[in-house]
Amino acid sequence: MRLLDKKVRKVVLVNPNFITKSITDTFTIPALGLEYLAAYITDIVDVILIDAKVRNLNVNEIMEEIDEFKPDLVGISCCYTIGVNFALRIAQESKERNYLVVMGGWHPTFAENEIISYSFIDVVVRGEGEITFRELIQNNELESIKGITYKINGHIYRNPDRPLIKDLNTLPLPASQLRSKNSYFQIFQLPFDVIETSRGCPHKCTFCNIHLFNRGKYRMKSAERVVHELKIISQQKRHTNVFIVDDNFTANMKRVEKICDLLIEQGIKLDLTCQSRIDVIKKHPEVIKKMAKAGFWLFFLGIESFNQDSLNDIQKKVQLKDIFEAIRIIHENNIVIIGSLLVGSRLDEKEGDIDVTIKVVKKLGIDFPLYSVMTPLPGTKFREMLIEKDYLLTYNWSEYNFTTAVNRLDNLSKEKLEQLLSKAYYYGYFKRGWMKTIFRLFKNKGFRFLLNPRSVNAVRDFANFFFNIRRMKDGFDSESTESITHKIKTFQG
Numbered sequence: 001m002r003l004l005d006k007k008v009r010k011v012v013l014v015n016p017n018f019i020t021k022s023i024t025d026t027f028t029i030p031a032l033g034l035e036y037l038a039a040y041i042t043d044i045v046d047v048i049l050i051d052a053k054v055r056n057l058n059v060n061e062i063m064e065e066i067d068e069f070k071p072d073l074v075g076i077s078c079c080y081t082i083g084v085n086f087a088l089r090i091a092q093e094s095k096e097r098n099y100l101v102v103m104g105g106w107h108p109t110f111a112e113n114e115i116i117s118y119s120f121i122d123v124v125v126r127g128e129g130e131i132t133f134r135e136l137i138q139n140n141e142l143e144s145i146k147g148i149t150y151k152i153n154g155h156i157y158r159n160p161d162r163p164l165i166k167d168l169n170t171l172p173l174p175a176s177q178l179r180s181k182n183s184y185f186q187i188f189q190l191p192f193d194v195i196e197t198s199r200g201c202p203h204k205c206t207f208c209n210i211h212l213f214n215r216g217k218y219r220m221k222s223a224e225r226v227v228h229e230l231k232i233i234s235q236q237k238r239h240t241n242v243f244i245v246d247d248n249f250t251a252n253m254k255r256v257e258k259i260c261d262l263l264i265e266q267g268i269k270l271d272l273t274c275q276s277r278i279d280v281i282k283k284h285p286e287v288i289k290k291m292a293k294a295g296f297w298l299f300f301l302g303i304e305s306f307n308q309d310s311l312n313d314i315q316k317k318v319q320l321k322d323i324f325e326a327i328r329i330i331h332e333n334n335i336v337i338i339g340s341l342l343v344g345s346r347l348d349e350k351e352g353d354i355d356v357t358i359k360v361v362k363k364l365g366i367d368f369p370l371y372s373v374m375t376p377l378p379g380t381k382f383r384e385m386l387i388e389k390d391y392l393l394t395y396n397w398s399e400y401n402f403t404t405a406v407n408r409l410d411n412l413s414k415e416k417l418e419q420l421l422s423k424a425y426y427y428g429y430f431k432r433g434w435m436k437t438i439f440r441l442f443k444n445k446g447f448r449f450l451l452n453p454r455s456v457n458a459v460r461d462f463a464n465f466f467f468n469i470r471r472m473k474d475g476f477d478s479e480s481t482e483s484i485t486h487k488i489k490t491f492q493g
Contacts, residue, residue, distance in 0.1 A: 001142050001143070002139050002140070003100055003139060003142065004072060004100065007139065008072045008137050008138075008139055009046060009072055010045060010046045010071040010072050010073075011045050011048075011137060012047070012049075012065075012066050012069055012073070012074050012075065013034045013038055013047060013049045013075045013076075013077070014049075014050045014052065014062060014074065014076045014077065014087075014090055015034055015049070015053050015054075015077055016053065016086040016087040016090060017052040017056060017057055017058070017083070017086055018080060018082045018086050019082075020080070020082050020401040020402055020403065022370075022372065022401070022402055022403060024370075026188075027187045027188075028054045028183065028184060028185055028186055029054070029186075029187065029192060029245075030051070030054070030176065030179055030183075030193070030194050031049065031051045031053070031077065032174055032194050032196055033079060033105070033129075034075075034077050035049070035174035035176055035179075036130060036171060036172075036174050036175075036196075037075070037129050037130055037133055038174075038175035038178055039130075039172040039173060040131070040133065040134045041133065041134055042175055044134075044137060044138065045137055047178070048065075049178040050062055050065055050066070053083075054180070055182070055183060059089050063090070063093050063097075066099070067097065071099060072099070073101075073102060074090070074091070074099045074101050074102070076090055076091055076094075076101070076102070076103045076104075077103075077105045078104070078105040078106070078107045079105040079106045079107070080106070081107045081377055082397065082398065082400050084108075084111075084115075085397055087103065088115075088118065088120075091103060091118070091121055092118075094120070095119075095120035095121075096120075100122050101120055102123045102124075102133070103123075103124055103125070104124065104125030104129045104132075104133070106209070107378060107397075108124045108125070108126070109124075109126045109127055109213060109379075110212070110213075110377075112124045112126060112149045112158070113156075116150070116156055122151065123136065123148050123149070123150045124149040124150070125148055126147050126148065126149060126162075127161065127162060127164070127213065128162065128164060128199075129147075130171070131162065132147040132148060132162050136148070142159075143159070145159060146159055146160050146161065146162035146163075147159065147161055164215060164217055166219070168198070168199065168219050168220065168221045168225075169221055169222055169225045173232070174196075187241070187243060188461075189461070190241050190445075191240070192241045192242065193241070193242050194242065194243045194244075195226070195233070195242055195243075195244055196245050196246060197221050197226045197229075197246055197249065197259075198218065198220040198249065198251070198252075199214055199218075199219050199246075200213075200218040200219055200248075201218060201248040201251065202216075202218045202251055203277070203315075203317065204216075204315055205304075206313070206314045206315050206381040206385075207314055207345070207375070207376075207377070207382045208380065209377055209379040210247045212379050212380075213379075218248070218251055218252075220252060220255055222255075223255055223258035223262055227259060227262040227263060227266065227268065230242065230268055230270060234268050234269065234270050240270060240271050241270070241271045241273065242270050242272050243274075244274040245275075246274065247275060248275065249274040249275055249276060250277060250281075251277070251280070253280055253283075253284045253287050257284075257287045257290060259294070260290045260294035261290070261294075263294040263295065264294050269295065271297050271298075271445070272291075272294070272295045272297065273296070273297070273298040273299070273300070274296065275299075275300040275301075276300070277302055277318070278303065278322055278323050278326045279322055279326075281325075281326035281330065282325045282326050282329065285329045288329050288330060288335070289333055291335075292333040292334065292335055296335060297334075297445070298335065298336045298338065298444075299330055299335055299336070299337055299338070300340065300370075301326070301327075301330070301337050301338065301340065302316075302340050303323055303340060303341055303366075304316055304340060304342045305341065305345050305353075306320065306323070306356060306360040307345075307346075307349075307356065308320050309346065310342075310345040310349065310353065313345065313346040314342075314374075314382075315381075324364065327364050327366065331365070331436075334440050334443045334444065336368070336437070336440050336441060337366050337367045337368070338368045338369075338370050339366040339367075339368070340372070341357060341361070341369055341370065341371050341424070342372060342374045343372070343373050343374065343417055343421045344405065344407075344417045344420075345374045346409075347385065347389065347391075347410050348409070348410045348411060349411065349412060350411050350412070351420060354423070354424060358423070358424055358428070361424075361427075361428055362427065362428075362432050365436050365437070367436075367440065368437075369424070369428040369429075371421055371424045372421075373403060373404070373417050373418065373421055375400050375401075375402050376392060376406065376407060377400065386407045391408050391409065392406065392407050393405075393414055394406050403418070403421060405417035405418050405421075
């Protein structure tokens, strides 16, 4: 059976809008996954990309653009669980207009049975989508396409998994030409572009499903391919900042060092940001020094906890002493740290554990702590543990935003987890010194950042986020900003 009895000629790809209530809501970065997907099909169909997240579009606005294009097929990505209900609304509206509806991404991969059960979903693409989606667009027999779950006359069929792409160097360049001309891509109001240099992670943390999505594999583009892509970005001169979106860019430090050597040799000047684990930093301080020389100025660092029992429980496989040493090494090289930290990271966690984390964050001078309530995402071991203990409080995916607690723990209620999150943010941003962070920002960005008018927007974004956290905790919705500010000042204790 085929999806259509005619040739597929026009395709719309949609990145849904969603709100997580985190400071990252203010970031606007390209939908790189959909750009890769589009790059695989632009030679056989007309395709447009609607990035509702970056452009802050509602469902009606999205449907207006879809209807104007009149596609044969609407492809909807859902890589964040918090966005699935929004994605489903787009799917339902699209089906009412008789468009074929295909959904893929992280959440549909781990919740395929739920997603395909909706009458308005025709096909779920599981795992990597490039090759699978191309075969769907070519209108191949559904039975022959690996990596899909689909319906025929109300019956659900699940085809075998598609093998992972072995050589990422064979991927075409993402179809960045499909980006909206009116979109401003930024992190902390600094203009950013993005690049993917690897897929997967060799580790198996209990709160994460990255290793499951990539079936335990870690695959890399070659250093030469990475530098080629970075050179293209540098020649465009539209963005000097580049965020490497890899979940674990530093998993192979030999490759990282080679990338740095090539960037330095070729004189490619970019301000680079990446995500990194802790353990490799202590083992390779010389590579961190070279990364700073090559243009790396900001690390998203997966710290998670300053309690060794918690680290062990989430299978982080990191020692506390390694965390302290890693932060010292990074700061020695004047690299700014955004540190990811979890509230409620083990079943028997106590309030005192968060108090310790708050004190250590301040002592170590983590530039921008990024706290979240540990959230039981589909497919994770943490979710299985909570279900077994009957600690999961809701199956409403709209609440899985990393600031709303959707579970309880042995010693901490949902309300207490949210209060501790608020407390951690308060001490992380309002009861601390800023001079060293400002110096590191100045060292890396100079007056370009500190005197940039958009820096005011970055400060505003932080303030709004903090006020939102306080409202969530204490029910301040009806109160004035002045009243909230007063309560912030008297929050201690």
